[in-house]
Amino acid sequence: MNVDYQEDEKKKYQKFRETSYKVEIYLQQSSKATGIKLGDDNTKYFFSVIKYRSLQQATTQLKDDSGNWKTDPEVLVKLFVDCYIELLGKKCGQRMRAYGNFLKNGHCLTVDQQVELLQAYTPKNIKIAMFQITLIKAPDPMVMGVDSLSQLGYCRDRHYRCNP
Numbered sequence: 001m002n003v004d005y006q007e008d009e010k011k012k013y014q015k016f017r018e019t020s021y022k023v024e025i026y027l028q029q030s031s032k033a034t035g036i037k038l039g040d041d042n043t044k045y046f047f048s049v050i051k052y053r054s055l056q057q058a059t060t061q062l063k064d065d066s067g068n069w070k071t072d073p074e075v076l077v078k079l080f081v082d083c084y085i086e087l088l089g090k091k092c093g094q095r096m097r098a099y100g101n102f103l104k105n106g107h108c109l110t111v112d113q114q115v116e117l118l119q120a121y122t123p124k125n126i127k128i129a130m131f132q133i134t135l136i137k138a139p140d141p142m143v144m145g146v147d148s149l150s151q152l153g154y155c156r157d158r159h160y161r162c163n164p
Contacts, residue, residue: 059076060076061076062076062079062080064079
């Protein structure tokens, strides 16, 4: 009777190995199909698809200042450069000055408030202020704007200093 159990166990073990092997083969084929979809096994096709997509996203024509369409690549580069120079200004101090009316439009800080802003601060103060900024107010941790100042206690309404 002990021999019958051993033979039965041997048959079940062989069936288990065969089933396990078939499952492994299926998973390998599935993995290979996924790899082909992602471009692992067929790099020539993969890179041709990438090239096609990048060509579809390429800028092939732009309107210049006079409203004419330009398609020459060298002219397109010049248009991009001119646009960014106009946006950012040149290195030699040709940046636009802020409009005085814009600055006079709202409340201005008093001398005492300006001195308070110039007071020494510690890394602990910076850390506290940075972690009080929510993601909605500053998507980049290096962005410090008016909303950040309100977190530090400076408001945009009638009163300059809030009670945090």
